[in-house]
Amino acid sequence: MSVAITPALVNRLHQAIGSENVLTAHSELIVFECDGFTIEKNCPDVVVFPQTAAQVSAVVKLCNEFDVPFLPRGAGTSLAGGCLPVGGGVMIVLTRMREILEINLRDRYAVVEPGVVNVWLTNALKGTGFHYAPDPSSQGACTIGGNVATNSGGPHTLKYGVTVNHVLGVEAVLADGRIVEFGGPSEDAPGLDLVGALVGSEGTLAIVTKVWCRLTRNPQGVRTMLGIFDSVDDATTTISEIIGAGIVPAALEMMDQGIVQAVEEAFHFGFPLDAEAVLLIEVDGLEAGLDLQRERIVELCKQCGAREVRLAADAKERQKLWKCRKQAFGAIGRLSPSYCTQDGVVPRTQLPHILRRIRAICAAHDVRVVNVFHAGDGNIHPIILFDERDAAQIKRVLAASSEILDECLACGGSVTGEHGIGVEKIAFMRKMFTPSDLAAMERLRAAFNPHNRLSPDKLLPTAGACGHEVKKPMRRAAV
Amino acid sequence: MATSVSSSLPTTHSVTPASQAELVAEVRAAYDASTPIYPLGGGASLDYGLPAKQPGLGMELTGLQRVVDFPARDLTVTVEAGITMQALTDTLRVEGLRLPVDVPQAAQATLGGVIATAWSGPRRFGYGAIRDFVIGIIAVDGRGEVFHGGGRVVKNVAGYDFCKLLTGSLGTLGIIAQVTLKLRPLAEATQICVVPLAELASMDGLLDWLATSDVTPSAVEVFSGPLWREQLGHAPLAAALLLEGTTSEVTWMARTCAEELRKLASGSMRLIPSDDVSNDWQAFLEFPAAEAALSLKATMKPSCVARFLHGVSEVEPAASIQAHAASGIVYVKFPQFPPGGLSRAVVGNLRPLANECGGHLVVLSNPSGQEMTPQSVWGSLGGQLAVMQQVKQQFDPRNLLNPGRFVY
Numbered sequence A: 001m002s003v004a005i006t007p008a009l010v011n012r013l014h015q016a017i018g019s020e021n022v023l024t025a026h027s028e029l030i031v032f033e034c035d036g037f038t039i040e041k042n043c044p045d046v047v048v049f050p051q052t053a054a055q056v057s058a059v060v061k062l063c064n065e066f067d068v069p070f071l072p073r074g075a076g077t078s079l080a081g082g083c084l085p086v087g088g089g090v091m092i093v094l095t096r097m098r099e100i101l102e103i104n105l106r107d108r109y110a111v112v113e114p115g116v117v118n119v120w121l122t123n124a125l126k127g128t129g130f131h132y133a134p135d136p137s138s139q140g141a142c143t144i145g146g147n148v149a150t151n152s153g154g155p156h157t158l159k160y161g162v163t164v165n166h167v168l169g170v171e172a173v174l175a176d177g178r179i180v181e182f183g184g185p186s187e188d189a190p191g192l193d194l195v196g197a198l199v200g201s202e203g204t205l206a207i208v209t210k211v212w213c214r215l216t217r218n219p220q221g222v223r224t225m226l227g228i229f230d231s232v233d234d235a236t237t238t239i240s241e242i243i244g245a246g247i248v249p250a251a252l253e254m255m256d257q258g259i260v261q262a263v264e265e266a267f268h269f270g271f272p273l274d275a276e277a278v279l280l281i282e283v284d285g286l287e288a289g290l291d292l293q294r295e296r297i298v299e300l301c302k303q304c305g306a307r308e309v310r311l312a313a314d315a316k317e318r319q320k321l322w323k324c325r326k327q328a329f330g331a332i333g334r335l336s337p338s339y340c341t342q343d344g345v346v347p348r349t350q351l352p353h354i355l356r357r358i359r360a361i362c363a364a365h366d367v368r369v370v371n372v373f374h375a376g377d378g379n380i381h382p383i384i385l386f387d388e389r390d391a392a393q394i395k396r397v398l399a400a401s402s403e404i405l406d407e408c409l410a411c412g413g414s415v416t417g418e419h420g421i422g423v424e425k426i427a428f429m430r431k432m433f434t435p436s437d438l439a440a441m442e443r444l445r446a447a448f449n450p451h452n453r454l455s456p457d458k459l460l461p462t463a464g465a466c467g468h469e470v471k472k473p474m475r476r477a478a479v
Numbered sequence B: 001m002a003t004s005v006s007s008s009l010p011t012t013h014s015v016t017p018a019s020q021a022e023l024v025a026e027v028r029a030a031y032d033a034s035t036p037i038y039p040l041g042g043g044a045s046l047d048y049g050l051p052a053k054q055p056g057l058g059m060e061l062t063g064l065q066r067v068v069d070f071p072a073r074d075l076t077v078t079v080e081a082g083i084t085m086q087a088l089t090d091t092l093r094v095e096g097l098r099l100p101v102d103v104p105q106a107a108q109a110t111l112g113g114v115i116a117t118a119w120s121g122p123r124r125f126g127y128g129a130i131r132d133f134v135i136g137i138i139a140v141d142g143r144g145e146v147f148h149g150g151g152r153v154v155k156n157v158a159g160y161d162f163c164k165l166l167t168g169s170l171g172t173l174g175i176i177a178q179v180t181l182k183l184r185p186l187a188e189a190t191q192i193c194v195v196p197l198a199e200l201a202s203m204d205g206l207l208d209w210l211a212t213s214d215v216t217p218s219a220v221e222v223f224s225g226p227l228w229r230e231q232l233g234h235a236p237l238a239a240a241l242l243l244e245g246t247t248s249e250v251t252w253m254a255r256t257c258a259e260e261l262r263k264l265a266s267g268s269m270r271l272i273p274s275d276d277v278s279n280d281w282q283a284f285l286e287f288p289a290a291e292a293a294l295s296l297k298a299t300m301k302p303s304c305v306a307r308f309l310h311g312v313s314e315v316e317p318a319a320s321i322q323a324h325a326a327s328g329i330v331y332v333k334f335p336q337f338p339p340g341g342l343s344r345a346v347v348g349n350l351r352p353l354a355n356e357c358g359g360h361l362v363v364l365s366n367p368s369g370q371e372m373t374p375q376s377v378w379g380s381l382g383g384q385l386a387v388m389q390q391v392k393q394q395f396d397p398r399n400l401l402n403p404g405r406f407v408y
């Protein structure tokens, strides 16, 4: 709690959207004090559950009238603290806007409300021959509104592109309460590409109330392979060899021994426990080309020292492999009471280097690390294990994490491939961007959000303050 | 070593900065003097947008054409924005890579110009539009401040996405100086399957087929009208499916098209083999830039393309058309300026039709210069326009970058 929420504002919120859609009791607010980034917590003063864009607009207008900060929230699975109500205020939770409004296969789009969970759309499309391509590992929980706000990726976004490549338009409530449509069911709307600017803006430019999602035709066939390696180096070299050969698989994921052991214990897939790394490789497309693609990949794996390359026998085995991959984070609890993960990106040819550096950095700081990540994109997720009761260890974990991200930047990469800056990585913005880059970003925010009441203190370092300083790592899931 | 661009823009003189630093200095000087600036690429689409009126400085970008970094094995390239599309294509081809975005006049058109106009050719159906390939960008805003967005890796969500914001901004928020692109491997094989069609209904049938067939063409072009006489033979319209992939994939697709589309075709289908593809394909790339008394671009739901084409034929039976049909994008060329002017043909007729079809219509070029207003050229942008104006105000407070040409 931090801003003065007057009874008058609460009253007006009740009138605007119905008292059953407004929470103010501390006991009810407490679940909204953080998202998947649990290191910093702050309760919103009020939580509202609007059911229409008009209601979102009414709430936003009231917040402006009463000069109170406000922010949107979907399912709260964000890993960067995008849903942290800095300074308190009104949290606008969109999970009651949960209709799939239209599915148009012939024109290859669907229109959904922001609270629709990613997998609901996948399920609604089953049997149609089409799918919605962005498939974050959290797809069973996260909302499409949240995906749009964070520009989510997933294993299959390697070939098909991330969320921004699949959003044709949005309806949004602006920071002053106006409801505006950007883009729509057709391509190339005239004027600035503000759809492109809104996707990935982490809820700091507008609140998305409707999304036109592009639908993708299902591939005719798939081949899913499991490459088994005796060394991490061989596995990472294989990844850069595959990409370097101009092959862009549908998905290319890596799990190292630590993760494989945890996953095996949890799901009993039959992974070899003595292998240092496995690659999960999937190619899809026309049947006429698949076996050739598969052969080329198997050959590259072998050339790089793979012990064995297994082919998923059938759809069932394929599903099980993907389940293991997508729920890998759930299995980490078996390894350690706490862990923290990073989301850096490096050019794909730098993967062998960065994995070696991760190992060296973690050894130097005497912390244990395991890896499971979107290898084909160069998007690493080193997971550092620790015990949060050990203060000295926590310090080492933070130092190691930060060194790893610095190394990603030194390789010409980024500190976040899909989780976003949120509050967690604000301090890195000055390392990635020049003062004039950041000034330009502030100008864009000012154009949309001039009073900065919409999700303040996110994404951009504030003038004066040195951004956000992380004091302890977070126990949480990641991709 | 810049070639001077013959420009329809009211430039009093031109400069050709040879480095980003020189570009910044020129923009700062222009800002101090409040001189309008017209960024010039290869001059391939200078009549795009509204005719500019204020005299100003021509900023030729052709002096910025270096390949900055080409880590081919990462499937990315960083280049200065003044590089021509042809030079870029040639550079990439050496490593077996490409940017699958086709543009007319590739020898002239610069990458920066293509990005500024968000030009995306027929292959967008298969691979995406230019916006999907820009992963890093450096630009100079209307005050001469350099800013960059994105980076050099294919996945990156740090900060606001200036790559998207600048793509299609017609140089009105910043002059694009350098770009990093995500690349694709060249296709091993390419063929074109040409399907003559008797009527618009057959085109709809073809699009229906596309929604259920396993064939995955990279482009689906539908064409009709006098400018296509040579390619059409006796058919009133035809479709060309671009088939790309490995040899076995293309062979399979060609055979499947032949089987599955036979019933829809009004005459014999033609298969253009790999060796001859580039010549035939060229026509599909150049059409949007062909001279005409009036050129329009309409976007819509693909299921409405037939209805829209019918509407066009009622306004001008001799219009020539190319549609990226599966993407719902239609280019229309008028042989003569419509007698009722833009107000009847465009504002009163075809634009409302495009709107009803879930889309938009813009005037691409109108050599007559008649009736060119923001409303007639771009149409109504509704509530978005005010937001676009706010963004413009932030990046170019003195309205010096391409003033009067875009939507605001």
Ligand SMILES: Cc1cc2nc3c(=O)[nH]c(=O)nc-3n(C[C@H](O)[C@H](O)[C@H](O)COP(=O)(O)OP(=O)(O)OC[C@H]3O[C@@H](n4cnc5c(N)ncnc54)[C@H](O)[C@@H]3O)c2cc1C
Pocket (backbone or CB within 6 Å): A035, A036, A071, A072, A073, A074, A075, A076, A077, A078, A079, A081, A082, A083, A094, A114, A135, A136, A137, A138, A141, A142, A143, A144, A145, A146, A147, A148, A149, A150, A151, A152, A153, A154, A155, A202, A203, A204, A206, A207, A208, A209, A329, A418, A419, A455, A477, A478, A479
């Ligand atoms: C186990 C696990 C696995 C994950 N795997 C992946 C993965 O593979 N790929 C990936 O990209 N991410 C992954 N994530 C991160 C997270 O799931 C995504 O960022 C997701 O898109 C967040 O959706 P959400 O509905 O939970 O949004 P929230 O967490 O509620 O919100 C995220 C951000 O979006 C804003 N926001 C939410 N809704 C709206 C709206 N309607 N309009 C405007 N702004 C809005 C919020 O203010 C916040 O800044 C994972 C997380 C977990 C816990």
